[in-house]
Amino acid sequence: MSFKGEQHPGVKTPTGDTDGFRLNHTMLRVKDPQAALAFYSRVFGMRVLRRLDFAEMQFSLYFLARLDDEEQVPEDTDERTVWTFSQRGLLELTHNWGTEDQADFAYHDGNAEPQGFGHICFSVPNLEAAVAWFDANGVEFIKRPDQGKMKDVVFVKDVDGYWIEVIEAARMAGKGD
Template sequence: MRILHTMLRVGDLDRSVNFYTQVLGMRELRRNDYPAGEFTLAFLGYGAESEHTALELTYNYGVSSYEKGTAYGHMAFEVDDVYAACEQMKAQGVKILRDAGPMNAGKTIIAFIEDPDGYAIELIGKKY
């Protein structure tokens, strides 16, 4: 058993694909349009879906934003250097929710950023 994908609803598919590919280095793996259902799905990831978990971005025609609710927490991405990643992302105009630094009551270096739809993303320093 394995996780296949995580799905997020987005208000502007191209804007979100650009964020995940240009800022977080993912590739668009495939895109499927369903005109009869009035939605489009884009799958992104760091490798083939047969071997890696993907991120599914769902765009419902005509819906530009969603309420996040209180159940959603965040997605986490490992980066080599959290401080450098935050500086690079700031330069790209990414909203930083929590600057890079040690986690509360721990030593792991983390930061939080926000994607174009307001979803929180944690950056966690690679442990060597």
């Protein structure tokens, strides 16, 4: 690989000590795993690769991915666990047991004050088709592709209020400076 990354103030040249490091997953806390799993599997076509329960600490982890049909996922639970933790770009949904029974319970989405976490992002092959799919499935929009200053970028909400950016990669050329 010849591309070494853009250089900006603060960027340090990686050493061999980080060879093999990769971003595996991003975690979102969810109130109701059934509702969250229904959303991500139905709307974004994700599959649960592995569920891990931690009874003593009363939480469960669900690792999801959008798999291609040719991907070979191990059937054996231990092998699949190792395989899951070696992937890139997974979504981990964390459910703290009992939150689903609390009517007024909600997690901070990171976009209300004070701001922090912003969003996750899905790339889609056709933005118009994705928007039509979201409309057909009652997905709540924050921003449609023709709204705001940044055209061709969509933001929707999941069932916990987290923002999801949706882009078509080919439309991102020429954005920014």
